[in-house]
Amino acid sequence: MWFQKTLYLKSKSRGCHLITKEIEKQIPDIQNFRIGMANIFITHTSASLCLNENVDPDVRTDMEMALNKIVPENFPYIHTAEGSDDMPAHIKSALFGASLNIPITNGKLNLGTWQGIWLCEHRNYASGRTVVVTLNGEK
16 A cells, blocks of 8 residues: 655754654554555755654754764855855755655554654755655555
8 A cells, every 4th residue: 555645844044953742643544554664755955854762862963963963064165046054055065965765553653762864954944844754554
């Protein structure tokens, strides 16, 4: 059985944001799957998805700080037409990636106790983001 839905996430500030509940709320159809796989894909090149800590918000703050140290904005990038934060956003997106694969077990995402889905917003003034969720499995 297959299911696919495009989700729209509200605009978020730059940084790493826990969006697990926002995703789950928009895909109640997952309850129809006893076993399967969920692919979650972001359709943007300046934001990314990450599976990481879901309890302590300091981890998300530290991740943003580390990413800014690894990929500085004040580097002499050639691609600057969309602003000084755009090329660093593309690099950060490439580091984390555009999709996650998460097992489905008994109608729920089978995440570890401390795992959550993050939207990593790498732009200073981004609009909302689009995510495509594809479910595949058995009833």
